[in-house]
Amino acid sequence: MKTTFKKVAPLFFLFTLTGCQQLQDGVKSLDSSINDLNNKMRxxxxxxxxxxxxxxxxxxxxxxxxxxxxxxxxxxxxxxxxxxxxxxxxxxxxxxxxxxxxxxxxxxxxxxxxxxxxxxxxxxxxxxxxxxxxxxxxxxxxxxxxxxxxxxxxxxxxxxxxxxxxxxxxxxxxxxxxxxxxxxxxxxxxx
CATH class of the missing domain: 2.40.50.140 (Nucleic acid-binding proteins)
Incomplete structure (x- = not known):
């Protein structure tokens, strides 16, 4: 059972990081869009x-x-x-x-x-x-x-x-x- 956990844990960690990176990219995109709008509304x-x-x-x-x-x-x-x-x-x-x-x-x-x-x-x-x-x-x-x-x-x-x-x-x-x-x-x- 410990062997299975050791094999699955890195995969779980990798999927979690990938999801966090996608979320961060989405927030950066939203911030960029807002900054563009703010630049238009001087x-x-x-x-x-x-x-x-x-x-x-x-x-x-x-x-x-x-x-x-x-x-x-x-x-x-x-x-x-x-x-x-x-x-x-x-x-x-x-x-x-x-x-x-x-x-x-x-x-x-x-x-x-x-x-x-x-x-x-x-x-x-x-x-x-x-x-x-x-x-x-x-x-x-x-x-x-x-x-x-x-x-x-x-x-x-x-x-x-x-x-x-x-x-x-x-x-x-x-x-x-x-x-x-x-x-x-x-x-x-x-x-």
């Missing part, structure tokens, strides 16, 4: 919540828009055309109403070794079918800065439109009944 300098990155967006040439209504109207008409027209544009929106201040990065809560990604969900007066997400890349002090904002605050936003999408099954984005159109931005926020 924060920028703002009045109250800002990034200290050296490659900040140039927000000085932002186009003033009245709200998310025109973006959402374009998206409802033709999502591909709207994406081409609006994505990567720098816009400034006045009097956006916050509906949630939150940590967006669920990978951190699943144990991934990443910083949280904070931001806000917001609406504008010109539409009830469209909501926006505003992401801020992590920097030292962000946890304190984000605490200055709360649901119901009216803020000014200037940022880059990163993506247009539909939030048909994301309950946290449901500001109204029906499928909401989500405009994802990254940039600066101020009261």
């Amino acid at each position: 924060g920028t300098t703002g009045n109250s919540v800002k990034s200290t990155k050296t490659n900040d967006l140039d927000l000085s040439n932002a186009s003033m828009i009245s709200g998310l209504g025109s973006i959402c109207s374009d998206y409802e008409g033709n999502s591909m055309s709207a994406s081409k027209k609006w994505e990567n544009k720098i816009v400034s929106i006045r009097q956006a109403k916050l509906i949630k201040v939150t940590e967006f990065n669920s990978a951190k809560t699943m144990g991934a070794d990443v910083h949280g990604e904070y931001g806000v969900l917001f609406t504008t007066r010109d539409t009830n079918k469209c909501i926006g997400t505003f992401h801020i890349e992590y920097y030292a002090g962000l946890e304190n800065d984000i605490l200055k904002y709360k649901k119901g605050d009216v803020v000014n936003l200037t940022g880059k439109i990163v993506e247009l999408t539909t939030a048909s099954n994301w309950s946290e984005y449901k500001a109204t009944s029906g499928d909401s159109i989500v405009v994802k931005l990254t940039g600066s926020i101020s009261k």
Whole structure:
């Protein structure tokens, strides 16, 4: 019996190590994907919540828009055309109403070794079918800065439109009944 154990033990040990290595490779892949997403969602300098990155967006040439209504109207008409027209544009929106201040990065809560990604969900007066997400890349002090904002605050936003999408099954984005159109931005926020 001891001979069988001596023969089986190394095989068991080898299979266990192989499984651990595959698990570690999966976690590294998840971390890499999260880092890629974080790199796409760079924060920028703002009045109250800002990034200290050296490659900040140039927000000085932002186009003033009245709200998310025109973006959402374009998206409802033709999502591909709207994406081409609006994505990567720098816009400034006045009097956006916050509906949630939150940590967006669920990978951190699943144990991934990443910083949280904070931001806000917001609406504008010109539409009830469209909501926006505003992401801020992590920097030292962000946890304190984000605490200055709360649901119901009216803020000014200037940022880059990163993506247009539909939030048909994301309950946290449901500001109204029906499928909401989500405009994802990254940039600066101020009261």
